[in-house]
Amino acid sequence: DGGITQSPKYLFRKEGQNVTLSCEQNLNHDAMYWYRQDPGQGLRLIYYSQIVNDFQKGDIAEGYSVSREKKESFPLTVTSAQKNPTAFYLCASTLTGTEEDTQYFGPGTRLTVL
Amino acid sequence: AQKVTQAQTEISVVEKEDVTLDCVYETRDTTYYLFWYKQPPSGELVFLIRRNSFDEQNEISGRYSWNFQKSTSSFNFTITASQVVDSAVYFCALRGDSSYKLIFGSGTRLLVRP
Numbered sequence: 001d002g003g004i005t006q007s008p009k010y011l012f013r014k015e016g017q018n019v020t021l022s023c024e025q026n027l028n029h030d031a032m033y034w035y036r037q038d039p040g041q042g043l044r045l046i047y048y049s050q051i052v053n054d055f056q057k058g059d060i061a062e063g064y065s066v067s068r069e070k071k072e073s074f075p076l077t078v079t080s081a082q083k084n085p086t087a088f089y090l091c092a093s094t095l096t097g098t099e100e101d102t103q104y105f106g107p108g109t110r111l112t113v114l
Numbered sequence: 115a116q117k118v119t120q121a122q123t124e125i126s127v128v129e130k131e132d133v134t135l136d137c138v139y140e141t142r143d144t145t146y147y148l149f150w151y152k153q154p155p156s157g158e159l160v161f162l163i164r165r166n167s168f169d170e171q172n173e174i175s176g177r178y179s180w181n182f183q184k185s186t187s188s189f190n191f192t193i194t195a196s197q198v199v200d201s202a203v204y205f206c207a208l209r210g211d212s213s214y215k216l217i218f219g220s221g222t223r224l225l226v227r228p
Binding site for chain 1: 118123147149151156157158159160161164205209214215216218219220221
């Protein structure tokens, strides 16, 4: 089945630790995105990537890093520099250059800093 | 600047009632795209509809219907004969043709009571 997978579903981290969230898609989509969602709020863009080996900062990139070495994968690292990392993280992907540019989302990872 | 406003933070209805979720947007792009997503308690965002700015036809899909009015910059979503399974947070989103970014509203939490 085609889709977007994120792992793990729940993640607990101690303060001062880096942690990496996985996002994989087998939809052959070009672009991938990372969003952060805080309780009762909408989604805010962290990073996005239109093609392999290229990515751009979104609105709240500080304290996060990404890589895009493969088309299918766009991992997000939450570093110790992120002051308030507890949140729900959603990955999305889309085709580009076509009319079908709808972003489709993965199931999310809920990160809690202890 | 682009902005999406969902003024209704939370709506509670009794099953079988009709309910309308409001969405007002701002953009300077002449071509833009509007979206609605559903976020059930599981957390994953489920795509519901995409509408181009040059297509003002209203759309109906089963119990769901959407009313797009450029004159008032609104893209409202109506659920007819609501069901308990409709309980979720609903997000309206906007992408202008000049950007890859999807701008989300803050969401409307819909509670359908039996």
